[in-house]
Amino acid sequence: MVDKIVTYKEIKPAAACRYDGVALGEVMLRFDPFDVPTALARKMRIFQGGGETNVACGLGYTFGLRAAVLTALVDDHIGTNIRNQLRTAGVDTSKIIWFNTKNDGSRFSTDQKGTLMNGVNFTYVGKGVIASDTLYYRAHTAVRELREGDFDWDTLFGIEGVRIFSTGGIYTLISPSSAALAIEGVKKANEHGTFVAADLNYRSKVEPNKARARAINQSIAPYLGFLVGNDSDLSDALGYETKISSKVPFDEWLEAYKGTVRQVVHDFPNLSLIGTQWRGATSADAIDWGAALYDAAADTFYTAPLRTNIPIGDRTGGGDSFMSGVLAALLKGKDLATAVQWGAAHGILVQETPGDITMVDEKAVLAEVKRALAGGGVKASR
Numbered sequence: 001m002v003d004k005i006v007t008y009k010e011i012k013p014a015a016a017c018r019y020d021g022v023a024l025g026e027v028m029l030r031f032d033p034f035d036v037p038t039a040l041a042r043k044m045r046i047f048q049g050g051g052e053t054n055v056a057c058g059l060g061y062t063f064g065l066r067a068a069v070l071t072a073l074v075d076d077h078i079g080t081n082i083r084n085q086l087r088t089a090g091v092d093t094s095k096i097i098w099f100n101t102k103n104d105g106s107r108f109s110t111d112q113k114g115t116l117m118n119g120v121n122f123t124y125v126g127k128g129v130i131a132s133d134t135l136y137y138r139a140h141t142a143v144r145e146l147r148e149g150d151f152d153w154d155t156l157f158g159i160e161g162v163r164i165f166s167t168g169g170i171y172t173l174i175s176p177s178s179a180a181l182a183i184e185g186v187k188k189a190n191e192h193g194t195f196v197a198a199d200l201n202y203r204s205k206v207e208p209n210k211a212r213a214r215a216i217n218q219s220i221a222p223y224l225g226f227l228v229g230n231d232s233d234l235s236d237a238l239g240y241e242t243k244i245s246s247k248v249p250f251d252e253w254l255e256a257y258k259g260t261v262r263q264v265v266h267d268f269p270n271l272s273l274i275g276t277q278w279r280g281a282t283s284a285d286a287i288d289w290g291a292a293l294y295d296a297a298a299d300t301f302y303t304a305p306l307r308t309n310i311p312i313g314d315r316t317g318g319g320d321s322f323m324s325g326v327l328a329a330l331l332k333g334k335d336l337a338t339a340v341q342w343g344a345a346h347g348i349l350v351q352e353t354p355g356d357i358t359m360v361d362e363k364a365v366l367a368e369v370k371r372a373l374a375g376g377g378v379k380a381s382r
Contacts, residue, residue, distance in 0.1 A: 002187050002190045002191060002223060004190065005190055005196070005222075005223060005224070005225055005270035005272075006189075006190055006193055006194060006195045006196065006225050007195070007225055007272035007297075008195060008225060008226060008272050008273050008330055009272070010193070010195065011163050011164065011195045011330060011331065012161065012163045012193060012194070012195075014163065014331075016161055017160070017161030017162055017163050018066065018160040018161050018162070019066050019067065019068050019092070019160065019161065019162045019163065020059060020065040020066045020067060020162075020163050020164065020331050021055070021056055021059045021065060021066075021067045021068075021162070021163065021164045021165075021166065021324075021327060021331070022056070022067070022068045022069070022070060022095070022156070022162045022164075022165050022166070023052045023053050023055050023056040023067070023068075023069050023070065023165075023166045023167065024052060024069075024070040024071070024165070024166070024167040024171060024181075024182060024185055025050050025051060025052020025053050025069070025070075025071060025143075025167055025168055025170065025171040026050045026051070026052065026053070026071060026119060026138070026141070026143045026170060026171050026174055027048055027049065027050035027053040027069065027071050027073075027082055027086070027119075027143075028048070028049060028050055028082075028118070028119035028120055028121050028136075028138065028141075029046065029047075029048055029078055029081060029082055029118060029119070029120045029121075030046070030047040030048065030049050030120070030121050030122075030123055030355070030356060031044040031045075031046060031120065031121070031122045031123070032044060032045040032046070032047060032122075032123055032124075032125070032314075032354060032355070033122065033124055035125075035127060036124075037124050037130075037133075038122045038124050038133070038135060041122075041124075044122075045354065045355075046081070047085070047354070047355035047356060047357075048081070048082045048085040048086060048356070049316070049317065049355065049356025049357060050071075050170075050356070051168045051169075051170040051171070051199065051201060051320060052069075052166065052167055052168040052170065052171050052199075052320075053069045053071060053086070053091075054317050054320035054321070054324070054356050054357050055166050055168075055199075055320050055323050055324045055327070056068065056069050056089075056091050056166075056324075057086065057089040057090075057091055057324075057356075057357040057358075058320065058321050058323075058324030058325065058328070058346060058350075058357060058358055059324050059327065059328055059331075060089050060090030060091045060092075061089040061090045061091075061357065061358065061361075062324070062325075062328070062346060062358050062360060062361055062362055062364075062365060063324070063325075063328035063331075063332070063362050063365075064090070064361075064362065065328060065331055066092070067090065067091050067092065068091060068092035068093075068094070068095050069086060069091055069092075069093065069095065069096065070095050070096075070151055070185075071096055071097070071143050072096065072097040072098070072099065072108075072141075072142040072143040072145065072146050073096055073097075073098060073099070073118055073142055073143075074098075074099045074101065074110060074116055074117060074118050074142050075098045075099060075100050075101060076101060076112075076118070078117075078118040078120070079098070079118050082118060083096065089357060095151070095156070097142075097146065097150060097151075099116055099142045099145075110142070114140075115140065116140055116141065116142050116145065117137075117140055117141055117142070118141060118142065119136070119137060119138040119141040119143070120136075120137045120138075121134055121135060121136045121137065121138070122134065122135040123135075123316060125284070125285075125313070125314045125315065125316070125354075126284030126285070126315075127284055127285060128283050128284055128285065129283060129284070130284055131284055132284055132315060132316075134205075134316075136205055138174070143171075143174070143175075143178075144174055144175035144177075144178065145175070145177075146175075146177065146178065146181055147177035147180065147181055148177070148180050148181050148184045149184075150181065151181075151185065153184065153185060153188035153189075153192075154188070154192075157188055157189055157191070157192035157193075157194050158192045162189070162192075162194045163194065163195065163331060164194065164195045164196075164197060164327055164330070164331065165185065165186065165189040165194050165195070165196050165197070166196070166197040166198060166199075166323070166327070167182050167185065167186070167198050168198055168199040168200065168201060169198070169199065169200035169201045169202055169203075169213070169217060169233070169237050170201060170203055170206055172200075172216055172217065172220060173202075173203075173206050173207040173212075173213055173216060174206055179216045179219070179220070182220060183219060183220050183223065186198070186220060186223040186224065187223055189223075190223055195225050195226070195330075196223060196224050196225050196226070197224065197225065197226035197227075197228065197323065197327060198220065198224050198226070198227060198228070199227075199228035199229065199233075199319060199320070199323050200217050200220075200221070200227060200228070200229045200233055200234075200237040200238065201228075201229065201233050201237070201319060202232075202233055202236035202237045210236055213236065213237060214236075214237060214238060214239045217237040217238055218238060218239070221238065221268050221270075221271075222268060222270055223270070224268075224270065224271060225270070225271065225272050225273065226271070226272065226273040226274070226275070226326075226327075227264070227268075227271055227273070227274050227275075228274075228275055228276055228319065228322070228323050228326075229274070229276055230257070230276040230277070230278060231244065231253070231256070231257050231260060232246075233276070234260055234261075234264060238264065240260050240263060240264055241260075242256050242257060242259070242260040243256065244256035244257075249280070250278055250280065250288065250290040250306050253278060254278075254290075254292060254301075254303065257276075257292065258294075258301060261274050261294050262299075265294075265296045269296075271296055272295070272296050272297060273293065273294065273295065273296065273336075274293075274294045274296070275291070275292060275293035275294065275322070275323075275326055275340065275343065276291070276292060276319075276322070277289065277290070277291045277318055277319050277322040277343070277344065277347045278290040278291065278292070279315075279318065281315075282309065284315075285311055285312055285313070286309055286310065286311050286312065287309075287310055287312055287315070287351075288306060288307065288308045288309065288310070289306070289307040289310055289318075289344065289347065289348045290303065290304060290306045290307070290344070291303065291304040291322060291340050291343050291344035291347065292304075292340065293326060293336055293339060293340040293343070295336055300336075302336050302337050302339075302340040303340060304340050304341050304343070304344030304345075304372065305344075305372045305373060305375070307344075307348060307372060310348060312348075312351040312352060313351065313352055313353065313354060314350075314351060314353065314354050314355065315351050316350075316351075316355070316356050317350045317351070317355070317356040317357055317358070318347045318348070318350055318351050319347065320350075320356070320357075321343075321346040321347045321349070321350035321357070321358050322343040322344065322346065322347035323343065324343075324346060325339075325342040325343035325344070325345065325346030325347060325365065326339045326340065326342060326343035328342060328346075328362075329341075329342040329343070341369045341372075341373070342365060342369065344369075344372070345365045345366075345368035345369045345372065346358060346365050348368065349364060349365065349368055
């Protein structure tokens, strides 16, 4: 039983911890067919990405923080490729659990026939009125095999030290054992004074049964300090309905969302923060983009300037980058008004570059914050 849930005001100092952020989740190899729909593609770009691990990549690459991932991979060339990309993003990969291909009968072993595999997906980004589309191959991935006891939480949180631990609604629903492992992790994090964040984003391709998804997410929510989720996430993942059309403008949406968020905090008083990005899509490659962050103790909402009709290149990872932007600001001692600005800026910037994770540094985030606050345009750097 956890006696106390850590709040965002109680994040440990950097000097007391080896890691600023550690993320538990799935990571996949992503094949991107450029501007050709997957069914007719002949060339592909290769990226890595995952809803939870994208957060660690943002912390490591963009914000220069000490980030690590907790996941599992098969020890083959695909797994090595994913690991190498994570390293390039500045992420510590030493905590990855590897499944060898010797078929030696041990628990973390498989064969060379693909009985267990590294997850892959094919993501076509869409164009104009053609929607983006992702095809997943994840039914027999190594990360699905992880269960309680597979990570040494007491060493990680108690001896090495972690300032923020994060996970998400994709990982918690991915297999019969993943939720139990995630709950074990968030409990242990709080016991050792680590702030816990989770994006309870819901994917029907992961768990078609919303009732099961809600039951699992409702069991993990009591151990969170920071919950990320928009109105549809809060409905799909937790069962809270926001009676508002998806077509309304940001300001009207925000007023309805405020009521839902306050109801969530009433039911889960452990939450010190709730936040989300807001996307109003006019086409596959142009969006409106907003963000909100709620301080539960102060009953105060913070918002970023609404960006309208922004051309984008790849919508994947916007929510993950919003979360890592907010967490980076908190880790660097910024206030919540700044944190929502960082989250919104990082979230839109990741959609301007291909792949799941951002390809910009902190200076670019700060420049985008300044640009949005001033309502200005974009100038070339020469």
